[in-house]
Amino acid sequence: MVSRADGTIVQPAFEFLADAHLTIGPKPKLACSKNTTAAIAADLTDFHHFLDARKKLVSDVDEDLLRSYADTLTDLDSAVTLDKLAAATIHRRWSTLTKLIAFCVKRGYLRKAPALLSKQTKRGTVQVLDVGVDLPGLNDA
Structure with missing residues (x-):
């Protein structure tokens, strides 16, 4: 993953992806399916494009910026269907972002x-971003 602005590697996103989705050992491999990893990488790329468009870095992320990103999720149209993003897509993107933010906080x-x-x-204890957003699909899991 690279920044659109200057082509540099987005280090926190790269570290997060490697830390959360690669197994360590003599032969590193994906900890989940290729499709899941591709979706997560696409979610991270989307968020970094959002940051690039605002000339922000990951280190600049705060509650206001997260609320602004949440607004864009509900306003975006799918490049495939030209309809609004599905609730499941919004939920996955926000979940990926939450995990990235937790990683960056740590x-x-x-x-x-x-x-x-x-x-x-139902699946156990998860971390949620407490930034006052109400997204479709967010509370359905």
Whole structure:
């Protein structure tokens, strides 16, 4: 993943993808399917395009920027269907972003870390961004 602005590697996103989705060993391999990894990479790329368009870095991410990104998710049209993004797509993108933000908070990459809360779901405890957004599909999982 590279920045559109200057072609440099987006280091936190690269580290996150490697840390969360590669197994370590003599032969590193994906920890999930190729399709899942491709979707996560696309989600990260979308967020970094959002940051690039605003001349922001990952370290600049704060609650206001996250709310602004959430607004774009509900306004975007799918490049495939030309309809609004499906609730499942919005949920996946926000989930990927939440995991990236949690990773960046843990590594100390953010100047002003947004609030992360633990939430109990059917699948177990997950972290959620507490930035006051209501996205389609977000509370359906």
